[in-house]
Amino acid sequence: MIQRIVLAAIATQALWAQATLNIDVNRPGANVSPTLYGLMSEEINYSYDGGLYAELVRNRTFRSDWTGILNWYLIEKGSASAKVSVDNTTGPSAALKTSAKLEVTKTGDFSSAGLLNEGYWGMASRPNTRYTGSFYAKTEAAGPLPLNIAIVANQSGQILAQTSVSLNGADWKNYKFEMQSGGGAPSADNHLELTIDRPATLWLQLVSLFPPTYHNRPKGNRIDIMEKLAAMHPAFLRFPGGNYLEGGRIDTRFDWKKMIGPLVDRPTHPTTWSYHSSDGMGLLEFLEWCEDLHMQPVLGIYAGYSLGGQVVKPGPDLDPYVQEGLEEIEYVTGGSDTKWGAVRARDGHPAPFTLRYVEIGNEDNFDRAKTYDGRYAQFYQAIKARYPDIQVIATMPVNGITPDVIDDHYYKREQGMFAEALHYDKTSRDGPKIFVGEWATREGSPTPNLGAALGDAAFLTGLERNSDIVIMAAYAPLFVNVNPGGMQWSSDLIGYDALTSYGSPSYYTQVMFASCLGDHTLNSSVSGAGQRFFYSVTASPVKLCLKLVNASSSDQPLSLAFNGLPAGDGTLRVETLKGNTTWSTNTIADPNRIVPMKSSKKISRDRLTHVMPPYSIQVIEVNLK
């Protein structure tokens, strides 16, 4: 039996003959876009709430259904008695007109009462960490009423961080607090408690708690996830969708004016992905996310089509939405002397942002009324008239007007993506540029497996080779909360729970590909390679970047011949991602099974005899200076 397995292994290893890959260092080919690699993001799979947006409190605005207030529970310790309800008659703002009414009728020794928030499948606590919180409250209690706030371990009941805030008065006030955790191990199996020790009635709204955030932004983003994104070297961020931009109906679209300014002025809204958005991630937060990672924004503008089929007819009916789009662009780019630039300055960001690309809608090929030609033209003309330098992306081919850029989407299995690796080789160079605004090899759940990463890598070699026309590309979806119920769409690049995050093999493929990219392709040819072998080669004045993909189950022997390589020490830096089967993958519990490994090789007389392992992706970097 053992003998048979060994023989089978040897037979597979010997399947492919040695291939030759010739690279002509002195014969540049097409230009490569410096913005090829970027990100696409929307509220899906708890991407922001319960994900990137570091808020720890789930349902901070006390929405309820027939079961009660979602994610919040009553605490009655010892002999305490209390009840909680939604009060529809009072709230701190026009946007948040309701509140949680807590009526505590009995307390005593060790008998406090209050509310518990379960967090997003738990609440992360880390040792020696400062937490920053805030809430709106009012009370009928006479004199100051201390509200005790604590992060508590679910199993042991241990208090991990705590403080107390004194409430005063029958008018709505905004209270702020900080608390510091002690020692102990990091954990997610915790919750938040808000309790009082004496009978009283109080109303609460917008209860918020944040850990430290990336770049210490107030109410900012999770550090671990931002660091993973930074490692992808993204040149742009396409936001806010995706279907999330369109909304299920017009009134649940990404209505940007309701997602700027103080949180208390944001009403929150239902998303297309079956859960409600806190809208903490509003227009300015997206832009600051761009700023933090040095990405340029690619702004999706609502274009009069919602996912449920509602369409705004081109013409006068669409004018208000075109105006809304122009004002959105002004909010992003206008000086503080413009109406909407001044609003952005009021919101805390006086400096305008640079905006080169806007996208009109999302996947308008689904519009059964076929109105996109007219809707795109109306937006295009209005935007060009005011902002002639902005490139206006169409979500599908358009009749009557030539879009600057067209957004193509690809969601396929591994073999489908191998075929798509050749897609742009024959595309006319006379038409619009291409933005591959969403793409993924969809194998594996919640995050893609190695087979999917091989499909991705093959596809990316095609994009690099054709990056004179494919100017930008972004994997989608970017995020998934891996807890039960967290995912609406499988095969997502980065997975997380309340405490940790991990990269899929597809994530590492992106990191590797984006970490070495030239500004032009090089003339090259391959002969004798087996099936499922893909490559691309780009170079800049200082380095050559070779991407190799062996998506077969056998070794791929390869003779690499570099014509015109300048004299150097002959060292090639190699990064390899590989696994034993296409189904091998990373998980939240085992995040480092498939990760890139670094090595180096010496080249002798412009040649390298190289063997690519089965199921492997390699990036080889060669100094040209």
Ligand code: AHR
């Ligand atoms: O990425 C998930 C969804 O796929 C996007 O929201 C939509 O644009 C596409 O159909």
